[in-house]
Amino acid sequence: TSTRTTLINQIMSAAFNYELDGVNIDFENITEAAYGDSYIEFIRELSIKCHNNGISLSVDVTVPASFNKFFNRSDMAKFADYIVIMGYDEHYKGSDAGSVSSIPWVTEGVESTLKEVPADQIILGMPFYTRIWTETKEGAGSEGTYVEDAVNGNYWLSSTAVGMEKAQTELSSHGITPTWLEDLSQYYGEYETNTGSVRIWLEEEKSVQAKLDFMKTAGIGGVACWKLGLEKDSVWTEIADYVGTAK
Numbered sequence: 001t002s003t004r005t006t007l008i009n010q011i012m013s014a015a016f017n018y019e020l021d022g023v024n025i026d027f028e029n030i031t032e033a034a035y036g037d038s039y040i041e042f043i044r045e046l047s048i049k050c051h052n053n054g055i056s057l058s059v060d061v062t063v064p065a066s067f068n069k070f071f072n073r074s075d076m077a078k079f080a081d082y083i084v085i086m087g088y089d090e091h092y093k094g095s096d097a098g099s100v101s102s103i104p105w106v107t108e109g110v111e112s113t114l115k116e117v118p119a120d121q122i123i124l125g126m127p128f129y130t131r132i133w134t135e136t137k138e139g140a141g142s143e144g145t146y147v148e149d150a151v152n153g154n155y156w157l158s159s160t161a162v163g164m165e166k167a168q169t170e171l172s173s174h175g176i177t178p179t180w181l182e183d184l185s186q187y188y189g190e191y192e193t194n195t196g197s198v199r200i201w202l203e204e205e206k207s208v209q210a211k212l213d214f215m216k217t218a219g220i221g222g223v224a225c226w227k228l229g230l231e232k233d234s235v236w237t238e239i240a241d242y243v244g245t246a247k
Contacts, residue, residue: 004041004042004045005045007042008042008045008046008049011023011046011049012049012053015053016053020055021056022050022056022057023046023050023056023057024058024059024084025043025046025059025060027039028060028062030071031067031068036071040072040076043059043076043079044079047080056081056082057079058080058081058083058123059076059082059083059084060084060086060125061073061076061083061085061086061113062086063085063086063105063109064109064112064113064116072116073113073116074116074117076117077121080121081121082121082122082123082221082222083117083122083123084123084125084224085110085113085123085124085125086226087101087105087106087109087125087126088100088101088125088126088127088129090102091159092159093131093159093161096147097157097159097199098133098201099186100129100130100201100203101126101127101203101207101211102184102186102201103184103210106211106214107214110124110214110215114218114220119218119221120219120220121221122220122221123220123222123223124211124215124222124224125223125225125226126208126211126223126224126225127225127226128164128203128225128226128228128229128230128235129161129162129163129164129203129227130161130162130164130167130202130203131159131160131161131200132159132162132170132198132200133158133198133199133200134157134158134160134196134198135147135155135198135199136156136158136195136196137153137196138154138155138156140194140195140196141156141195142156143156143158144156144157144158144159145157162230163230164202164203164204164230164231164232164235165232167200167202170198170200171189171191171202174191174198175191176189176190176191177189178200178202181201184201185206185207185210185211186201186202186203186207187201187202187204187206187207188201205232205235205237205238208235208239212238212239212242215242216242223239
């Protein structure tokens with residue numbers, strides 16, 4: 001209790017000092033079910049302070065999955081103004097290669113959350129980044145995760161998170177024109193090197209528009225983005241157009 005009180009007081013002090021309109025809570029890696037109730041209690045206590053002072057409270061959560069069922073999103077929605085679904089890291093450093101945020105995965109995450117949280121309280125978090133996946137043939141290096149492939153040969157898999165411009169430059173500098181994958185609502189490109197291959201599922205204007213279109217169809221509360229500085233300027237045109245039609 002004392003630890004929660006201290007943290008809440010520090011958060012509110014910062015909100016007052018910087019005249020903030022809202023507070024966004026992003027606690028990650030809460031993996032023990034035993035901590036779930038304590039985290040909800042923290043959100044409840046913070047919400048009282050926020051609402052008594054006219055400050056909005058939003059809470060970031062991962063998409064619903066078997067390993068995070070203890071995250072009681074329905075209770076959380078009773079206290080927080082908004083629940084922000086982190087619609088990214090579908091594939092992450094250490095996982096198999098793939099998209100950071102494909103539309104089927106985003107759709108499933110939102111639809112699962114709608115079972116626990118009212119639509120107007122849900123905010124979809126979209127990525128402004130992607131990952132460059134590098135497969136290095138066995139014997140040519142030892143970075144990343146070792147993958148055994150009986151068909152194509154074993155290799156090491158690693159990835160680096162980059163912004164939109166960097167990812168597109170990576171492909172164009174190797175003469176690659178990415179292909180639109182309708183099922184994922186993303187462009188994809190790959191090329192071969194002397195030591196292996198490089199694969200990229202792009203985030204850019206068209207993939208962002210697909211997520212905005214879905215958000216509008218689903219009737220949820222809005223969008224959030226991670227993070228500023230990784231986006232292309234043109235992405236804001238897509239977002240501005242959505243805001244204009246959503247009013």
